[in-house]
Amino acid sequence: MPAGASSRIEVLPPEVAARIAAGEVIERPASVVKELIENALDAGATAIQVELREGGFAWIRVADNGTGIPRDQLPLALARFATSKIRSVEDLTRVRTLGFRGEALPSIAAVARVEILTRTAEEIEGTRLLAEEGRITMQPAASPVGTVVTVRDLFYNTPARRRFLKSPLREAERVREAVYRYALGYPEVAFRLLVDGREVLIAPPGTARDRAALIWGREAAEELIPVFWEAADLRITGLISRPTLGRSSRAFQCFYVNGRPVRSGLLAVALERPYAGRLPPGRYPLAILHIELPPAFVDVNVHPQKAEVRFSQERSVYWGVSRAVETALSGFPPPEVPPGFWPGGMPELPARPLAEPLEGYRPASRWRALGQLFQSYILAQSEEGLIVVDQHAAHEQVLFERLWSGSPPVALPTPAVLSFSAREAERLEAELDGIRSLGFDIEPFGGNAFVVRAVPAPLSGQPVEGLLSAILEELQAARRDAGDLRERLAMRLACTAAVKAGDGLSPEEMQALLDALQEAWSPSTCPHGRPAWFLLDREEIERRFLRR
Numbered sequence: 001m002p003a004g005a006s007s008r009i010e011v012l013p014p015e016v017a018a019r020i021a022a023g024e025v026i027e028r029p030a031s032v033v034k035e036l037i038e039n040a041l042d043a044g045a046t047a048i049q050v051e052l053r054e055g056g057f058a059w060i061r062v063a064d065n066g067t068g069i070p071r072d073q074l075p076l077a078l079a080r081f082a083t084s085k086i087r088s089v090e091d092l093t094r095v096r097t098l099g100f101r102g103e104a105l106p107s108i109a110a111v112a113r114v115e116i117l118t119r120t121a122e123e124i125e126g127t128r129l130l131a132e133e134g135r136i137t138m139q140p141a142a143s144p145v146g147t148v149v150t151v152r153d154l155f156y157n158t159p160a161r162r163r164f165l166k167s168p169l170r171e172a173e174r175v176r177e178a179v180y181r182y183a184l185g186y187p188e189v190a191f192r193l194l195v196d197g198r199e200v201l202i203a204p205p206g207t208a209r210d211r212a213a214l215i216w217g218r219e220a221a222e223e224l225i226p227v228f229w230e231a232a233d234l235r236i237t238g239l240i241s242r243p244t245l246g247r248s249s250r251a252f253q254c255f256y257v258n259g260r261p262v263r264s265g266l267l268a269v270a271l272e273r274p275y276a277g278r279l280p281p282g283r284y285p286l287a288i289l290h291i292e293l294p295p296a297f298v299d300v301n302v303h304p305q306k307a308e309v310r311f312s313q314e315r316s317v318y319w320g321v322s323r324a325v326e327t328a329l330s331g332f333p334p335p336e337v338p339p340g341f342w343p344g345g346m347p348e349l350p351a352r353p354l355a356e357p358l359e360g361y362r363p364a365s366r367w368r369a370l371g372q373l374f375q376s377y378i379l380a381q382s383e384e385g386l387i388v389v390d391q392h393a394a395h396e397q398v399l400f401e402r403l404w405s406g407s408p409p410v411a412l413p414t415p416a417v418l419s420f421s422a423r424e425a426e427r428l429e430a431e432l433d434g435i436r437s438l439g440f441d442i443e444p445f446g447g448n449a450f451v452v453r454a455v456p457a458p459l460s461g462q463p464v465e466g467l468l469s470a471i472l473e474e475l476q477a478a479r480r481d482a483g484d485l486r487e488r489l490a491m492r493l494a495c496t497a498a499v500k501a502g503d504g505l506s507p508e509e510m511q512a513l514l515d516a517l518q519e520a521w522s523p524s525t526c527p528h529g530r531p532a533w534f535l536l537d538r539e540e541i542e543r544r545f546l547r548r
């Protein structure tokens with residue numbers, strides 16, 4: 001949505017800035033690219049070009065043909081909490097743009113050398129701005145209408161951050177995934193991606209199916225069927241795969257809430273439920289799904305990278321997505337077994353329109369541990385009601401996310417030398433890179449032995465033998481088409497290391513787990529898609545006491 005040439009960049013008043021879920025926006029090259037693409041889309045660009053060198057560490061450039069930034073406002077674009085997109089706390093409940101915090105450009109400029117070349121349609125001459133080590137210089141320069149942002153020497157002044165990141169190859173891969181995600185969600189916008197001078201994607205404007213064909217391949221695109229479903233305030237559109245086509249990971253599921261790409265366990269489960277019994281286990285449907293609802297029903301301000309949103313009516317959204325998918329799949333033979341996806345039965349979701357919008361903006365309230373039930377469930381209190389958390393599922397999800405997103409190695413007090421059978425040693429040896437990428441320091445130690453010097457931080461304190469046998473179990477179970485090995489190892493290790501049902505937890509441990517879960521990317525489910533918690537809200541409690 002174009003911010004409009006008339007909306008000036010202004011610094012947010014302190015009370016608004018204070019409401020913003022501030023965080024480390026810039027974690028890696030892909031976060032730079034994401035923020036710059038969002039700015040281009042917000043500026044109404046119809047063509048966006050992304051270019052990077054050496055995984056983005058040396059050089060990232062995002063060029064767009066959007067509105068441009070007027071010269072007199074350009075220095076402000078680099079000020080913290082300066083934005084043309086919102087003005088007040090109330091605006092946070094009506095955000096239609098992808099950006100709104102005014103944080104991205106200053107955060108990038110804090111860890112890199114930034115150059116912005118820009119011109120608006122009203123200006124005859126463009127402007128070049130250089131921001132380096134806190135100094136800003138500007139001069140007139142020739143420029144087409146639009147904006148080109150160049151980011152050089154990312155993390156040059158924060159070498160510790162640089163060290164935690166993966167190889168340039170891996171980071172380029174992440175950038176590619178980020179660009180693909182926007183390209184799939186915005187097929188009407190032309191995208192071009194160049195990596196080290198090589199053209200990786202050239203996508204002219206087209207339909208969603210054209211985009212899917214370009215990015216996922218013609219064959220996959222032909223298997224996609226349209227989704228169109230509308231209820232009072234909710235509209236779900238896009239493409240999903242026929243029940244005959246599944247992939248071995250969820251990497252081919254893209255959800256957009258009011259145009260914003262989000263990750264959400266809730267949406268994944270809602271999409272997958274109607275496929276239960278139709279897809280073999282371990283296969284996941286493909287999807288490009290747009291969920292549109294009034295901005296007041298979505299809290300976009302819950303995640304530092306804006307990668308997650310919170311719905312004020314989770315159940316309605318869940319129900320809507322499932323119905324939309326069911327309707328689209330209705331022409332296909334029904335499943336032979338009734339969907340047994342939810343242990344203990346799927347809660348009946350009422351067909352009701354979305355209720356009250358969020359009154360003003362409230363950040364997600366902290367869950368407070370009240371106690372433990374059956375030594376398996378944590379009972380917690382939130383502003384919305386009573387929360388019952390499955391301690392194993394929750395911990396599993398937290399550990400999984402930490403492992404999967406890459407965690408620093410923690411040295412063992414003394415290195416552990418472990419011996420294996422010849423066959424096991426061979427399996428380990430073959431997957432050493434994958435195992436190391438999770439944060440293990442492991443090396444062959446002669447014969448069939450290996451020495452482990454460090455384990456990923458989330459697993460420190462766990463017996464090393466147990467971790468290695470979990471890895472071996474997964475390697476043994478691995479079918480060649482079973483998808484990303486790293487992800488599966490992270491899942492298996494998370495399951496091994498997570499607290500079990502029956503483990504007593506201290507109040508501090510419960511609180512720490514609740515806090516970690518609230519920070520999670522996808523707190524609704526465990527990595528296998530089982531729910532991690534449910535809420536008994538006031539309405540429900542009152543209904544049970546026949547007060548309603």
Ligand code: ADP
Nearest residue numbers: 039043077083084099100101102103104105147
């Ligand atoms: P936000 O997007 O949250 O407003 P940013 O730091 O990303 O904050 O950008 C600050 C401001 O700079 C934006 O509000 C917008 O007015 C302007 N801006 C940034 N990038 C572009 C662009 N590519 N085209 C036009 N305006 C831009």
Ligand code: MG
Nearest residue numbers: 038039099104
């Ligand atoms: Mg922005």
